[in-house]
Amino acid sequence: MSGTSGTKASIGQRHAQLQQQIRALHAAVAACDPDDDAYAGEYERLVEATRDLLAFEQQMPELLAEPERAVSERIVRWSWRGQAVLAAALVACVFVLDCTWWWLLLLLPYLAGTVAGSFQTIRVTGHRSRRNAAIALHAVAVLVVLLFFGLLPMWLLAVIIPGWLGVAVTSSEDPGNTGPKGQR
Template identity: 40%
Template sequence: MGSTERELNQEHQVLRRTLSERHARVVRLDQDDLEFDAEYEQLVADAARLIGFENQLPARLAEPKRKRSEQFVRWSWRAEAAVSAVLIAAVFLLGNTAWWLVVLVPHLLATLGGCAIKVTAARHATQAKVAAALHALCLLVALVSLGVLSVWFIIAILAGWFLIGVASDDTEAAKGRTL
């Protein structure tokens, strides 16, 4: 169990113990006692704190994984944007035809746009997979633009851009839900 999980477990146990102790005090009191109302209000407040904590628990447990995914996604998009810029420079340095810019400039713009993607707790795993797929797509772009692979692989590049674009889109329509 990680330190975050251990800390959350300890906090949960404290809240449960506090609620249990408060409940034991309320049960011992007679409803006509002056203390009963105050103790009962505290019991309800303690129960509300415990319920609130338990509602936040899944997100708090997922936070370390989300942060790792966020770093991976951010640096993946940044690295691929840098590779795209290097490929554009390589077109000019190697004396290749400027037609490759038709492929490379949109790739650069797409990867620069991806740098601003917000990594959410609900979609961090999917976004990390998309970032990993981006590496494969960028490798394909590099191999095609440097002449290692046939120009016909541009079809695969376009399909890859489409799939990554759909997977990166986190609008309600992309999730299959209607507004």
């Protein structure tokens, strides 16, 4: 986690620099006579520095959460990719092991959903829920494999299908997607 503490330190350092700049500009404005020509220029620089500080402070939560979001993005992406490979392998097993073709009704949507899920965009808001959903998908996949090979009873489809739907709903929710496209 040294990267996270380094990020926090650099963000804190930038914040302190902006505050110091405002203190220095405030001192310069206070030292000027309001009737002096330089007063308006110094005052404008103070206002601009204050705007910069406020803009930076609005970005701070996202900047601080970025390292954890990046970890979530890797977990989600590779979890969904792994699930897509598993789904493709099970589809192949239907043909190789000469299983009933009814399995394709379950496995092809699973394959399509996991391939689509591997391309989702992970934003700062909601990244933890997507990470948890990707991890929960592994538990559902274990049940699918055990069910496919006949190690579990078929009635467990009543657990698997709602599990997939729950993961799909959790992964499709994007509570913070109010900004422009491409914003994280």
